Amino acid sequence: MAGWFIILVAAIYIGLLFGIAYYGDKRADQGRSLIDSSFVYALSIAVYCTSWTFYGSVGRATQSGFDFLPIYLGPTLVFCLGWLLLRKILRVSKANRITTIADFIGSRYGKNAALAGLVAVIAVIGVVPYIALQLKAVSISFTVLLNYPAIGVGPLEGASSAFQDTAFWAAVCLAAFAILFGTRHIEASEHHQGLVAAIAFESIVKLVAFLAAGLFVVFALFGGFGDLFQRAAADPELKRLLSFEATGGGFSWIALTLLAMAAIICLPRQFQVIVVENLDERHLDRALWLFPLYLFLINIFVLPIALAGGLLAPAGVDPDTLVLTLPLAGDAPSLALLVFIGGFSAATGMVIVETVALSTMVSNDLVMPLLLRWRRLGLAERPDVAPFLLGIRRLAIPVLLFLGYLYMRLVGERYALVAIGLISFAAVAQFFPAIVFGLFWRRATTPAAFAAIGGGFLVWAYTLLLPSLARSGWLPVEFVDQGPFAIADLKPYALFGLNELDPITHSLFWSMLVNVGALVGVSLLTTQSALERTQAALFVKSLEQAEAGRLWRGTAQLSDLKELVARFLGAERADDAFRDYARRRRLDVAKLAVDGELVRHAERLLAGAIGTASARVMIATVAEEEPLGIDEVMRILDETSQVIEYSRRLEEKSGELQAATAELRAANERLKELDRLKDDFVSTVSHELRTPLTSIRSFSEILHDNPELPPEKRDEFLGIIVKESERLTRLINEVLDLSKIQSGTLDWHMADVDLAELARDAAAATSQLFRDKGVRLDLALPDKTPALWADRDRLMQVTVNLLSNAVKFCPNAKGRVTLAVVSDPDAITLSVGDNGPGIAAEHHAAVFERFHQVGVTLTEKPQGTGLGLAISRMIVDHHGGRIWVESELGRGATFRVRVPRKLALAKAV
Amino acid sequence: MPEDLRRRDRLVGLFLLALVLLNPPILWLFGRGSALFGLPLLYVYLLAAWLAVIAAVAWIAEGRAMRRRRDEEPRP
Numbered sequence: 001m002a003g004w005f006i007i008l009v010a011a012i013y014i015g016l017l018f019g020i021a022y023y024g025d026k027r028a029d030q031g032r033s034l035i036d037s038s039f040v041y042a043l044s045i046a047v048y049c050t051s052w053t054f055y056g057s058v059g060r061a062t063q064s065g066f067d068f069l070p071i072y073l074g075p076t077l078v079f080c081l082g083w084l085l086l087r088k089i090l091r092v093s094k095a096n097r098i099t100t101i102a103d104f105i106g107s108r109y110g111k112n113a114a115l116a117g118l119v120a121v122i123a124v125i126g127v128v129p130y131i132a133l134q135l136k137a138v139s140i141s142f143t144v145l146l147n148y149p150a151i152g153v154g155p156l157e158g159a160s161s162a163f164q165d166t167a168f169w170a171a172v173c174l175a176a177f178a179i180l181f182g183t184r185h186i187e188a189s190e191h192h193q194g195l196v197a198a199i200a201f202e203s204i205v206k207l208v209a210f211l212a213a214g215l216f217v218v219f220a221l222f223g224g225f226g227d228l229f230q231r232a233a234a235d236p237e238l239k240r241l242l243s244f245e246a247t248g249g250g251f252s253w254i255a256l257t258l259l260a261m262a263a264i265i266c267l268p269r270q271f272q273v274i275v276v277e278n279l280d281e282r283h284l285d286r287a288l289w290l291f292p293l294y295l296f297l298i299n300i301f302v303l304p305i306a307l308a309g310g311l312l313a314p315a316g317v318d319p320d321t322l323v324l325t326l327p328l329a330g331d332a333p334s335l336a337l338l339v340f341i342g343g344f345s346a347a348t349g350m351v352i353v354e355t356v357a358l359s360t361m362v363s364n365d366l367v368m369p370l371l372l373r374w375r376r377l378g379l380a381e382r383p384d385v386a387p388f389l390l391g392i393r394r395l396a397i398p399v400l401l402f403l404g405y406l407y408m409r410l411v412g413e414r415y416a417l418v419a420i421g422l423i424s425f426a427a428v429a430q431f432f433p434a435i436v437f438g439l440f441w442r443r444a445t446t447p448a449a450f451a452a453i454g455g456g457f458l459v460w461a462y463t464l465l466l467p468s469l470a471r472s473g474w475l476p477v478e479f480v481d482q483g484p485f486a487i488a489d490l491k492p493y494a495l496f497g498l499n500e501l502d503p504i505t506h507s508l509f510w511s512m513l514v515n516v517g518a519l520v521g522v523s524l525l526t527t528q529s530a531l532e533r534t535q536a537a538l539f540v541k542s543l544e545q546a547e548a549g550r551l552w553r554g555t556a557q558l559s560d561l562k563e564l565v566a567r568f569l570g571a572e573r574a575d576d577a578f579r580d581y582a583r584r585r586r587l588d589v590a591k592l593a594v595d596g597e598l599v600r601h602a603e604r605l606l607a608g609a610i611g612t613a614s615a616r617v618m619i620a621t622v623a624e625e626e627p628l629g630i631d632e633v634m635r636i637l638d639e640t641s642q643v644i645e646y647s648r649r650l651e652e653k654s655g656e657l658q659a660a661t662a663e664l665r666a667a668n669e670r671l672k673e674l675d676r677l678k679d680d681f682v683s684t685v686s687h688e689l690r691t692p693l694t695s696i697r698s699f700s701e702i703l704h705d706n707p708e709l710p711p712e713k714r715d716e717f718l719g720i721i722v723k724e725s726e727r728l729t730r731l732i733n734e735v736l737d738l739s740k741i742q743s744g745t746l747d748w749h750m751a752d753v754d755l756a757e758l759a760r761d762a763a764a765a766t767s768q769l770f771r772d773k774g775v776r777l778d779l780a781l782p783d784k785t786p787a788l789w790a791d792r793d794r795l796m797q798v799t800v801n802l803l804s805n806a807v808k809f810c811p812n813a814k815g816r817v818t819l820a821v822v823s824d825p826d827a828i829t830l831s832v833g834d835n836g837p838g839i840a841a842e843h844h845a846a847v848f849e850r851f852h853q854v855g856v857t858l859t860e861k862p863q864g865t866g867l868g869l870a871i872s873r874m875i876v877d878h879h880g881g882r883i884w885v886e887s888e889l890g891r892g893a894t895f896r897v898r899v900p901r902k903l904a905l906a907k908a909v
Numbered sequence: 910m911p912e913d914l915r916r917r918d919r920l921v922g923l924f925l926l927a928l929v930l931l932n933p934p935i936l937w938l939f940g941r942g943s944a945l946f947g948l949p950l951l952y953v954y955l956l957a958a959w960l961a962v963i964a965a966v967a968w969i970a971e972g973r974a975m976r977r978r979r980d981e982e983p984r985p
Contacts, residue, residue: 066940066951073931076959080924080966083917226947233944242949244940250933257932289967296959303952 006145006340013341014173017198017348021181024197033279035196041283042290043200044273046207048075048264049298050130050350051137054206054343056417057299059320061306065246068418070253071425072299074260076292086274087284088439089265092542093275097608100357101271101431102365105453106613108438108539109446110532113613116365118450119431122457123268123361124400125465126427127354129411131404133420134347137320139167141343144321145336148328167408171401174351178401182356183393192356196277199353202345207298209342212335213323214301217308221330225304232307241307248502255505258512259425262432267425268357269350276357320417351401359396364611367392372617385567389610411472422504423464426511430456433516441523442540446532448522456515463507467492558594561602564618568609577605677849688731692724699724734867741874748878752787753795755828755899756821762799763819769807775815777803785823788899794875795899798883801868802832802895809836809893827881827901833894839887847885848873872897919969927962931955 027034035044057068078085089104098104102123106116143166181195222228232238240246247253264270278284309322317325324343327336368389430453437444470479470492483491493503495510528536566574581601582589592598599619606615699717703709709717740746759781770777788795799819806817818833839847848869869883876883879899887893929935939954 066955069955073959076962077924077927077931080920080927080962083920083970229944229948229952233949239942242951243942244933244936244951247940250937253933253936285970288970289963292959292963292966296956296963300956 003146020201021194021198025194028193035193036279038283038286040200042287043203044196045291046203046294047199047273047349047353051134051347052417052421054346055137055320057302058306058322059416060418061303062319065241067247070256071260072295074257075264078261078264079288079292082288088542090275090281092539097604099276100361101268102361103611105434109449110535111613111616112446113369116613120361120365126424128403128407129420130424132408133417134351135167135171135404136408138170138347140321141324141340142166144324145340171405174348175398175401178352178355178397179394183390199349202349205345206342209338210298213339216335217326218304228304238307238310252502252505255508259429262429263425266428266431269353272353272357355397355400358400359393362396363392368610368614372614386570411468426464426507427460430515433519437519439539442536443523445523445526445528447526448519451522452515452519455518456511459511459514463492558592565602565605568606692728695724696721738867738871748791750789750791753790753792754785755788756781756785759819759821762796766803773807773812775807775810778818780820785828790879798872798875801872806832806834810834827898829896829898831894831896835892838889838891839893840889844885916969923965930958
């Protein structure tokens with residue numbers, strides 16, 4: 001077949017793709033989306049089926065039978081869980097404008113830019129072989145067609161310039177397409193509707209082409225399935241392929257299923273079409289079975305074609321090209337051309353979406369974060385970053401394709417298609433634990449994700465990537481056969497002597513052991529920051545809550561936010577976005593309040609363009625965010641505990657106040673009492689003064705009015721007047737004394753006093769009283785007592801007062817008073833006892849108060865001034881002593897005065 | 910929404926069933942190289958089991974999609 005003709009057909013096909021993509025974009029711009037359907041969505045997911053499926057599966061089936069199938073059973077299983085897993089990923093990604101798998105993981109683990117960068121690097125390294133696979137498939141299929149009518153001329157041995165060039169020019173064309181439709185503009189949503197429309201179309205083409213080839217082989221070359229299988233069963237080599245044993249045992253099957261389950265989510269292009277390009281979450285409902293059905297259909301004829309190849313194909317045919325060589329062998333070149341276009345569409349679809357997804361990842365999660373942090377570049381301050389961002393992506397796409405081309409030239413030529421693809425699967429599968437655990441286990445921490453992805457990647461590189469390089473001659477082949485430095489335990493295909501597993505299963509086992517082990521182990525050993533915890537909750541609870549507004553405390557200007565968004569999205573799109581936001585809330589766009597929600601909205605808009613980690617950095621430049629860090633939480637807690645503390649103190653204070661109030665009330669009571677006492681005092685004093693005054697006055701009047709009174713009467717009256725005057729004087733003296741003592745102005749004449757002698761003097765002074773009343777006074781005095789430092793006159797006053805009181809209360813005839821002085825080492829006690837009526841216990845304290853006269857009412861004639869005992873107590877107090885009474889009603893009373901011998905110096909002065 | 914929860918649980922159950930049906934211990938049983946109506950048993954079994962799983966997913970998921978559409982119909 002002529003080369004120019006094949007190229008022309010391919011070019012027409014590519015042109016058709018351009019047309020569809022252009023139309024799709026145009027319809028999207030008009031708002032009449034071409035791809036807003038669950039069928040298109042499911043078809044776009046079928047970008048999963050690449051040259052690997054189209055050519056590689058058959059090649060694989062000729063080697064190990066059903067072994068090709070787990071790669072498609074895995075996604076079916078995942079889609080059974082779609083409702084749980086995919087919907088959650090969709091929700092989270094839409095809510096946070098996540099655009100790549102790197103973004104997803106970085107965002108989940110505390111918006112960590114370094115983690116996102118690591119994922120991006122691994123994705124690039126891991127997927128490059130996969131791109132190489134597609135380029136290789138394009139070139140070998142081209143070569144097969146080119147060699148027709150010759151069949152079975154090994155394209156690999158030839159390594160002709162055409163072979164090399166096809167791959168190269170295919171790469172150039174694909175780069176152009178990806179750049180045109182994958183990086184048209186920066187958009188917050190990152191939808192590429194034209195691209196998706198083209199991909200969906202390609203999915204139809206490859207399915208139709210493959211089914212056509214299958215039908216042709218089964219029904220044209222053979223007489224149906226029965227005929228084919230019967231003839232295959234006759235061949236012992238082919239019969240082997242029909243048993244499960246050919247697949248290499250159960251472990252390999254399970255490992256491949258797991259790999260495919262991981263890949264359907266973790267492959268950058270699958271994330272792109274399933275999550276990023278999803279227009280409506282409801283499309284997922286139908287895609288859950290449509291996509292597996294697509295996989296089912298495209299796999300029905302794989303084994304029949306492989307068996308037919310075994311029966312019909314001439315020797316030397318590359319098994320990976322059987323889909324193409326069988327129609328050629330059956331003399332159906334036009335069908336072969338259709339098959340070629342089908343394979344071409346499988347390859348181009350994958351390469352286009354993959355490079356677009358990777359370029360977004362490289363620009364958003366790798367280049368931009370670095371450039372934004374590189375202050376000298378001043379990127380963060382540039383007015384319009386969007387063209388720059390597009391530039392990075394447009395540069396990334398050819399670079400990625402060139403890397404794929406390089407890998408194909410350097411390594412891939414020696415590998416079968418599926419073997420190359422599986423290396424990629426095993427690489428991206430390293431993201432799977434971090435994603436799944438991240439979605440369902442809140443406590444998975446950022447360091448754990450680092451350890452898991454990094455560790456798993458290193459094991460993968462050691463057990464799969466390095467051996468592939470070694471086998472291609474880029475490393476010494478002894479590295480694989482004998483292990484590095486001939487250490488057998490480190491052989492990359494048989495670590496620690498584990499040689500029972502095939503390389504893929506072996507690598508998957510060790511890398512997942514490290515990966516999951518690190519994820520769980522490190523998570524258990526580390527703690528999360530506040531941001532990590534918020535993000536983790538956001539992801540894990542994404543299905544329960546529509547949108548969790550992050551706590552945001554900070555300040556920002558609306559104009560700053562708009563300007564920032566405009567720099568990345570362009571002024572028009574930014575305006576639209578803010579107007580939409582305002583309209584949804586029925587607000588005026590100019591009067592939007594810059595609250596947490598708006599800032600978050602702006603951050604999400606940016607995240608769509610430059611990734612979550614970078615968006616966070618950019619938002620931080622205009623919004624003075626005070627994240628709710630642990631300090632903040634602690635402060636809030638502090639505030640709470642302070643409130644508690646305050647309330648506790650308040651309680652204390654109120655308690656104190658209550659106590660103070662009680663004291664005040666008591667003091668008030670006391671004051672009132674004192675006031676009452678003062679009133680009493682005044683009235684008593686007045687009364688006391690009036691009584692003698694009245695008698696003096698009345699007797700004076702009598703004397704004045706009756707000059708002719710007999711002299712004896714006059715003498716008697718004068719005597720009364722004199723006596724009453726004396727009493728008056730005494731009373732006034734006592735009142736004066738009292739007030740002097742109380743005010744502290746009384747002069748004290750301190751000297752050594754012998755209390756016994758003093759008592760004798762007092763007895764002598766009052767002897768007349770006793771004689772008058774006929775009361776007997778007994779003295780019990782020692783000859784001499786130790787000297788007391790005291791005021792002799794005042795103590796004399798006390799003693800006399802006590803004696804005269806005793807006389808007063810004694811019965812006239814049988815009265816008996818005892819005066820005694822007793823000295824002990826500490827003090828000297830003077831006591832005056834009588835046999836009067838006694839004093840009730842409740843009055844013992846009261847008798848020492850002023851004007852308190854026990855048993856005396858106003859009707860009776862007062863027997864004293866009522867001040868004597870009060871004054872006595874003050875005097876005794878002044879000497880540091882004590883005066884008290886011991887008595888019972890009817891059994892007399894004994895007053896005692898106890899004065900300490902060692903008077904405190906202070907008191908003496 | 911208990912209806913959605915029930916469907917979710919059904920899908921999870923289906924996943925577990927598919928996991929068993931499409932993996933080794935069962936596949937060993939069918940993969941001994943025997944034939945059914947002239948077709949290899951393993952080939953027939955795998956395709957049949959796979960299709961059954963897909964059909965079950967469709968039955969569960971479409972029920973939900975129908976219900977959604979029904980819910981949305983009254984709206985203009």
